[in-house]
Amino acid sequence: MSNSALFLVVFLTALALVGAALLVAWLLAPRSWNAHKGQPYECGIPTRGTSWMQFRVGYYLFAILYLVFDVETVLLFPWAVTVKDMGMQAVACVLFFLVVLALGLAYAWKKGALIWK
Amino acid sequence: MFSSLTQWIDSFLLRYMGENWALFVEFLLIGVSIMVAYAVLALILILVERKICAYFQCRLGPNRVGPWGLFQTAADMIKIVLKELIRINRADHFLFRLASFIVIVGSVCTFGALPFAKGLQVIDFNIGVFYLLAISSLGVVGILLAGWSSNSKYTMIGAMRSGAQLISYELSCGMSLLCIVVLSGTMQLSEIVEMQRDSWFIFQGHVPAVIAFIIYLIAGHAETNRGPFDLPEAESELTAGYHTEYSGIQFGFFYLAEYMNMFIIAAIAATMFLGGWQPLHISGWDTFNQVMDCIPSAIWFLGKTGFCIFLALWVRWSFPRLRIDQLLRLEWKILMPICLVNILLMALLVALRG
Numbered sequence: 001m002s003n004s005a006l007f008l009v010v011f012l013t014a015l016a017l018v019g020a021a022l023l024v025a026w027l028l029a030p031r032s033w034n035a036h037k038g039q040p041y042e043c044g045i046p047t048r049g050t051s052w053m054q055f056r057v058g059y060y061l062f063a064i065l066y067l068v069f070d071v072e073t074v075l076l077f078p079w080a081v082t083v084k085d086m087g088m089q090a091v092a093c094v095l096f097f098l099v100v101l102a103l104g105l106a107y108a109w110k111k112g113a114l115i116w117k
Numbered sequence: 118m119f120s121s122l123t124q125w126i127d128s129f130l131l132r133y134m135g136e137n138w139a140l141f142v143e144f145l146l147i148g149v150s151i152m153v154a155y156a157v158l159a160l161i162l163i164l165v166e167r168k169i170c171a172y173f174q175c176r177l178g179p180n181r182v183g184p185w186g187l188f189q190t191a192a193d194m195i196k197i198v199l200k201e202l203i204r205i206n207r208a209d210h211f212l213f214r215l216a217s218f219i220v221i222v223g224s225v226c227t228f229g230a231l232p233f234a235k236g237l238q239v240i241d242f243n244i245g246v247f248y249l250l251a252i253s254s255l256g257v258v259g260i261l262l263a264g265w266s267s268n269s270k271y272t273m274i275g276a277m278r279s280g281a282q283l284i285s286y287e288l289s290c291g292m293s294l295l296c297i298v299v300l301s302g303t304m305q306l307s308e309i310v311e312m313q314r315d316s317w318f319i320f321q322g323h324v325p326a327v328i329a330f331i332i333y334l335i336a337g338h339a340e341t342n343r344g345p346f347d348l349p350e351a352e353s354e355l356t357a358g359y360h361t362e363y364s365g366i367q368f369g370f371f372y373l374a375e376y377m378n379m380f381i382i383a384a385i386a387a388t389m390f391l392g393g394w395q396p397l398h399i400s401g402w403d404t405f406n407q408v409m410d411c412i413p414s415a416i417w418f419l420g421k422t423g424f425c426i427f428l429a430l431w432v433r434w435s436f437p438r439l440r441i442d443q444l445l446r447l448e449w450k451i452l453m454p455i456c457l458v459n460i461l462l463m464a465l466l467v468a469l470r471g
Contacts, residue, residue, distance in 0.1 A: 003240055009239075011222060011226055013148040014221050016148065017152050024198055025198050028199055037203055038203070040206075040270075040362060041356060042271075051270050055277055069453070073288065076295055076460070082302075084302035094461070098457055102457055109449075116441055
């Protein structure tokens with residue numbers, strides 16, 4: 001059995017798990033409705049305005065930093081598999097790569113992007 | 118033991134039906150067993166956590182339903198299914214539903230790739246480690262969607278915090294696993310376990326492996342949104358964080374996924390660092406090794422995973438919650454630089470060893 005087929009099986013299993021549980025709950029659960037039940041939770045006070053609005057830019061900064069370093073991890077994985085065969089040459093190659101990355105981290109650090117204000 | 122069992126099932130089915138039908142029934146069996154294992158493990162974990170937490174706080178914990186409260190979580194599950202699914206007026210209903218699917222898909226697909234015992238592993242990609250990292254990061258999408266689609270202030274803030282935390286700590290997780298990939302030279306989980314026959318990677322890799330293990334435990338713990346890192350659902354500020362608006366079984370999905378993610382993180386730690394289902398072997402001690410071989414591989418795996426879970430619970434119930442600036446400083450200014458240096462150290466070690 002190929003792994004891709006098995007992955008599909010596991011994926012469908014996950015969907016079936018959620019679907020079946022939702023179906024059972026939908027069949028068994030009581031249903032009642034009133035105007036206050038559908039309101040967002042806010043400790044008993046009606047919510048003002050929508051919640052889909054601007055939020056602080058700090059989250060965005062971290063998301064960008066994450067993107068840089070995550071792509072870097074993806075690039076490092078194929079390298080990691082070959083270290084055993086290539087020996088010191090692999091270390092020398094990645095040293096350069098990691099230094100450039102560390103410089104990037106240092107730059108972000110210096111700029112204050114790593115501090116939550 | 119398990120490979121002979123699967124072969125027996127295969128030949129048994131082929132005797133009674135065509136090849137395609139046999140394949141179909143086997144897939145069905147795999148699906149059902151994963152579903153059962155997933156749900157039962159989650160129920161056991163929730164009970165264990167409640168009991169251990171109670172003992173940490175000098176309480177008794179659940180002790181009314183069944184002997185020692187053994188059926189407490191089963192009863193809870195029945196109760197949660199019987200609760201009403203509330204529709205929020207202004208929510209984005211499609212995404213609201215979709216979020217619980219995504220969270221569960223992310224965690225079940227990771228669960229399916231774990232090597233539980235000798236010959237007991239459903240998905241065995243040759244890029245296994247990569248697959249684990251990729252598919253487990255689906256959870257972030259689910260959490261962000263859940264928080265955003267509910268259209269409530271608490272869930273929005275919870276989801277944003279959770280997103281920032283999860284993506285940050287995912288880097289350290291990935292990099293500490295990268296160290297082990299450098300050491301083993303393969304990404305296939307079954308091979309990684311096989312290579313730890315004589316000594317586990319945490320012993321083979323000297324200092325870098327130990328550092329990677331500790332970093333993985335910290336980052337993995339943060340990945341599960343628990344313990345001192347639980348600001349996304351800080352109940353004193355945000356009620357319940359990103360799943361405030363969910364009710365009934367839909368809340369149950371998030372709860373289930375949280376506990377199973379804890380299991381998965383512990384299981385990956387056990388597989389990558391502590392030898393997976395391989396018994397403890399010390400070179401030269403032949404009698405000792407033979408005695409250790411007598412213990413079934415599944416028990417080794419569950420024992421190591423249980424140990425890592427216990428560490429996580431211990432941390433959770435011992436430390437106060439971090440602030441978000443402390444949390445991000447810990448990741449970006451402490452763990453990240455250590456990780457980068459650690460990768461280099463590990464590469465040097467492997468290269469010098471030849």
